[in-house]
Amino acid sequence: MTIDNAPPAWSTSIIVLTLARQVETELNAALAPLDLTVSRLGLLGHIAGVPGASFSDLARMSGITVQTVHSAVKTLAKAGLVRDRTARAGAASAIEVTPEGARLLEAAGKAIAQVDDRLFGPQADPIRQRVGRALRTAFHDEDA
Secondary structure (H helix, E strand, C coil): CCCCHCCCCCCHHHHHHHHHHHHHHHCCCHHHHCCCCCHHHHHHHHHCCCCCCHHHHHHHHCCCCHHHHHHHHHHHHHCCCCEEECCCCCCCCCEECCHHHHHHHHHHHHHHHHHHHHHHCCCCCCCHHHHHHHHHHCCCCCCC
């Protein structure tokens, strides 16, 4: 790569990508004691947040293939975090979070809050504090 082909030093895309990787690394470290990853948490969160979502819906929401969703849901079910109330070949699935899955989501929420505070809270680098405020402002729903 020559200097002419290098990304701009102040590319918004590169800055966001770099920050996203740092956040993902921190979140994965915080979730590891719960035997979760960001991806696994995302899928569990989608199952909890969108009752009746199909495997195709979950794949679209998670940005993964339907086959990967099937495999991941099996893993979550074996861990006792979700269950499929239909579980018959050819039948639409009714995947739901179990009480253990709900407890894990609550614990994950606490871990995420700690990461948010560490990366974007009052003791964080001033630039990260500004980024955190900007994101909260951009995504704040006035009607909520």
